[in-house]
Structures are given as C-alpha cells and as structure tokens.
Amino acid sequence: MKRFKILLIFFLISDLAIINAQDDFETKLLNQFHKITSEEMMVWIEKLCSPEFNGRLTGTPEFIASAEWVAIKLKEWGVKPAGDEGDYFQWFDQPYTVVNDIGNLSLKITQSDGSVIIKNYNYPVEYYPGMNSGNGEVTAEVIYAGYGVSAPELNYDDYKGIDVKGKIVLVNRDVPYADTRNPEYKKWVGYCYHQYKLENAVKHGAAGFLYIDGASANPNILYAPSIIVCGIGTQPLSDIFAGLNTSNTELTTRIKKTFKPASFNTGKVMTIRANTTRHPEGKGCNVIGIIEGVDPKLKNEVIIIGGHLDAVGRAGKVVNGALDNASGVVDIMGAAKAMAQSGIQLKRSVMFLFFGGEENGLIGSRFYTQKPVFPKEKTITFINLDMVGNGTGLSVNASNPYKQLLTYFEEANSKYIHRQFRGSAPEPMEYYGRPRSDSFNFSSIGYRTMSIGTPGGYKRVFYHLPGDDPDAITIDIMEDVAKMIYVALTNMANDTTLTFK
Numbered sequence: 001m002k003r004f005k006i007l008l009i010f011f012l013i014s015d016l017a018i019i020n021a022q023d024d025f026e027t028k029l030l031n032q033f034h035k036i037t038s039e040e041m042m043v044w045i046e047k048l049c050s051p052e053f054n055g056r057l058t059g060t061p062e063f064i065a066s067a068e069w070v071a072i073k074l075k076e077w078g079v080k081p082a083g084d085e086g087d088y089f090q091w092f093d094q095p096y097t098v099v100n101d102i103g104n105l106s107l108k109i110t111q112s113d114g115s116v117i118i119k120n121y122n123y124p125v126e127y128y129p130g131m132n133s134g135n136g137e138v139t140a141e142v143i144y145a146g147y148g149v150s151a152p153e154l155n156y157d158d159y160k161g162i163d164v165k166g167k168i169v170l171v172n173r174d175v176p177y178a179d180t181r182n183p184e185y186k187k188w189v190g191y192c193y194h195q196y197k198l199e200n201a202v203k204h205g206a207a208g209f210l211y212i213d214g215a216s217a218n219p220n221i222l223y224a225p226s227i228i229v230c231g232i233g234t235q236p237l238s239d240i241f242a243g244l245n246t247s248n249t250e251l252t253t254r255i256k257k258t259f260k261p262a263s264f265n266t267g268k269v270m271t272i273r274a275n276t277t278r279h280p281e282g283k284g285c286n287v288i289g290i291i292e293g294v295d296p297k298l299k300n301e302v303i304i305i306g307g308h309l310d311a312v313g314r315a316g317k318v319v320n321g322a323l324d325n326a327s328g329v330v331d332i333m334g335a336a337k338a339m340a341q342s343g344i345q346l347k348r349s350v351m352f353l354f355f356g357g358e359e360n361g362l363i364g365s366r367f368y369t370q371k372p373v374f375p376k377e378k379t380i381t382f383i384n385l386d387m388v389g390n391g392t393g394l395s396v397n398a399s400n401p402y403k404q405l406l407t408y409f410e411e412a413n414s415k416y417i418h419r420q421f422r423g424s425a426p427e428p429m430e431y432y433g434r435p436r437s438d439s440f441n442f443s444s445i446g447y448r449t450m451s452i453g454t455p456g457g458y459k460r461v462f463y464h465l466p467g468d469d470p471d472a473i474t475i476d477i478m479e480d481v482a483k484m485i486y487v488a489l490t491n492m493a494n495d496t497t498l499t500f501k
C-alpha cells in the first residue's frame, strides 16, 4: 500500500511536471508572440527601401550593404551564421549593369508633306530602359520578329526571310506554344527565356531590341555591349503598327494557330538611347542564419524558410521592392527574432535563408541547392516567401504527399491568429514552363517545398516599377504572417512524431 502511495505521488508529480512544462512552453511562446509588432516590422521595411540600398540590385555595393544589415540583425538576436566562412554569407559572381538615366525612345514620323516629326515616349508607362542594355544610341528601321525564336528542330524560325543586321528587332515574350502543362511544351521551354531571345537577336546582328514584355524593370536579361535594349508599352507598339492593316495581337494569334512565323519590315524608324555602365566584377550573396537544434539526433534535420532579399535596382528611377520582396524578408526576420529570443529550445534546426540574384534569374537559390548547408535528405521542408505583404488572409501551399506540413500553419492560425486561412495541397502538377520563383530550384530536385501567400490584396501592386514603396504594403497582415511562421516552425521543429519515409 505504502509503495502504491509513493507510486501515485510520483505519477502525480510527473503529471504536474508535464503540465508545468506545457504551461511554461505556452507562456514563453505567447510572450514572444506578442513582441512581434507591425511597428518594428515597418521600421525594417523602411530600412530595406531606403536610398542607402538603392533598390538592392544583386551585384551592387548597395545590395551587399543590405545583406550586411540583415546579417547584423541576425547576430544581434542570437541567430548563428551558416555561411561559407563562418560568417553569414554565401558568395557568388554576379555581374550587373547600372542604368544611369531613363534613356529615351522615339519614333520618326514622316508626314504627308514630307516633313518629319519626332515623337518621344514617356517613361515608365510607354517604355522602360533595358536593364542590361549596351550603352549608346541606335536609330534604325524596326523589324517585326514575332517571338524571336530560331528552332530548326521544331521547323520554326522567326528570323527566316528577314535581315535584321544593324536594325531594331521587335520581339514578344514567351513562345508560340502556350500550354505550359502539356509535355509538348518541354520542346519549347528553352526558347522562352529573355536571355535566349536577346542572344538570338545578337546572333542575327540586330543593333536594337524592343521587347513586348510590359514596360517594367527586368535585370534577368543577357548583357551584350553591341545591342541597345528597351521594353515597350502599348502606345509605341500601336504606333509601329499604324497604317499596316494588322496588329501584334492579330499576328501572335495567327502564329500560335499555324506555327508559321509572321516576320516583316515595318518601315518605321525608331531611336533607342541607353545610358548604362557595366560592372563585370559584381559579387552577389545569400545570407544564411541558423538556430541549431538541441536534440542530439534531430538537430541534424533542418527546416528552411527563405525569400529573396534582392530587388530590381534602379533603371532611371529606383524600384524599392517593398512588396517584392522586402515583405518576405521582413516576415522571416520577425519570425527569426522571435524564435531566437523565445527561450524555447528547438529540437530540430531552423535555417533562415535570404537569397540574392532572384531577379537576375533565380541565381542565389540555385547556388544554395548546389552548395547546401544541410543535405537535401535532412531538409524537412523549404518554405518560400515572395510578395507576402498585401492582403487580408493567409494561404499556405504544400504539394502532396507533404500535406501534414500544412497542419502546423493551420493550427497556428486557428489557435492564435484567426485570419481567413486557405491551406492547399494540390497533387503535384507537371509544369513545363519557365521557372518563376526560388521555390522551383528546390521543388524541381525533390525538396519538399511550400509557399506562403497573403490573398485578398487591396492595394495597387507596382510590380517591378517605381512605386513599390513601403506604403504599398499592408503591414498588419505581415505581422500575422510572421506570427504564424513563428508558432508553426517552433512546433514543427519540436514535433517528435514528424517523420518522412
């Protein structure tokens, strides 16, 4: 009997210990939860969008300064470095181009009496300076070259039958084959890249390149000193087609139907001027911080949360990249600070990964997957955040069969945040199109990959345009994203039942 009593007391005490430990965990969790504030996050957004960082174009000293600022913050909070040489950085080469002013685009119009007028277009709506353009000016006839594709094996060549030497080519984005979920698209995908299109124009001797890709900043384009590049909007495009009895829409529709090019000399003469300076010596980096797990076995497993730190820099006017993607960076920073300071020991390791070179063609994320800090097999998941700061709800996407990873986010929201939540775990859909986000570099080689979004955006989005400033952000949703990540990752890191076969 006495022995039974002792046992009973022992069980009671150990039960109490568990309850106390749970209380303690919850107290610590919530204590730090309430210290994640939109006020502090807004200060970080403003810092990232300040003139000091000049639009964070990867390769520039200003981008490196922004990377150093993030690293200083991580250090301040006790997040350890996990970069190449005991510091926070993983370096790679990243040549870049500085666009010194807005340049110019104009059309020569010959009137019925033979006199000539010059029509100048307006930046940034009617034209946008090419961000890796050669430096100089070209005046020449505009030659329409459809999609700018030469694919002999597909029996398709936009440059057949036209001579573009010394001329300006007018080229559409994408390829004639449109269904990116059809395996047939695989044959075309190599031809849809901006880099390829410019390279092909250079190969054919073009001196100017007008890109029908929406007039916006894009550093993900080939640099070739011999060609002057410019993105164009709808007005110059319709002026080029004026009097020609057809339009770009009509021609691209026909090309898509027949797979026959429709290239021709437009007879219109334009001038493109670009004022650029090339920097082949540029360096870019990822910033990597880690909270090491304490469990002797589980600490070798890692949960990675990441987003791109870089933006598109300055092409005439600065593009501060508040939504794209200071928002993702600051969400991660909010969670990182809370996790580092909560006093809760994590069993698994958690990595905070800030990419460079996303806007230059997903360079930093590819570099990480080629030189990972933890082996792929030990990575529980990679979670990507890109443009998460304009909205009213929360969404988390995880492909099957990783549905269970969603539950940490669902629970964090239903227990503490109470936003509208959409969790989706679609069957992995085959996609053969152009990779468009850092998560592609992880998912395409078999990492379990997730992404977080903020649906219900009601502010205007200035995608890759001047105006992507702190006031384009809804900071209250960002506070909740950071809180959700903080709670979900803390639980994921400590869940001993989470396993993958």
Ligand SMILES: [Zn+2]
Binding pocket: 308, 324, 325, 358, 386, 387
């Ligand atoms: Zn982005």
